[in-house]
Amino acid sequence: MTDFYGFFAAFLTTIAFLPQVIKTFRTKSAEDVSVLMLVLFITGLIFWIIYGLGSNALPVVVANVITLIFNVSILTLKLAYGKNKIKTEWR
Amino acid sequence: MTDFYGFFAAFLTTIAFLPQVIKTFRTKSAEDVSVLMLVLFITGLIFWIIYGLGSNALPVVVANVITLIFNVSILTLKLAYGKNKIKTEWR
Numbered sequence A, B: 001m002t003d004f005y006g007f008f009a010a011f012l013t014t015i016a017f018l019p020q021v022i023k024t025f026r027t028k029s030a031e032d033v034s035v036l037m038l039v040l041f042i043t044g045l046i047f048w049i050i051y052g053l054g055s056n057a058l059p060v061v062v063a064n065v066i067t068l069i070f071n072v073s074i075l076t077l078k079l080a081y082g083k084n085k086i087k088t089e090w091r
Helices: A002-015 A017-027 A035-054 A058-081 B002-015 B017-027 B035-054 B058-081
Strands: none
Touching (some): A002 A017, A017 B035, A035 B017, B002 B017, B002 B058, B017 B058
């Protein structure tokens, strides 16, 4: 039963970023999204993947690779749409 | 060594949300942040905490409680600042 909570938790914290990808793509704006958050989070995800590979934890690897794809998409969209807004870029 | 990667990963994916809290508080705007993302993510974090408690994984509990506090703060600030922007609230 405890495992069910873990899988459900992983599903939710992974899929959560899809609405942000869709919203950013639709509105062509992510000025309010912190670049520093995305950079720290993406770096963390890479270390989760390294940890998952090192400890043969396939669910950890899979969940974090999907979350990584979503977050790299958000960061790419943000940087693409915010090119001319250097002032707020790193806040 | 693998454990080090795990702890470092947990540290980064936890602390990542602090810049977003600070940015949202400073700019008084989180229109570009998806409410659906925050709601799904917060729900996921609650299930991570249940999972952590059920499997006596203290680091999982601690990391997710801190991440939960940050994300509830972001959601609260967003809802407070976006009161009059019902149109974009759920995108």
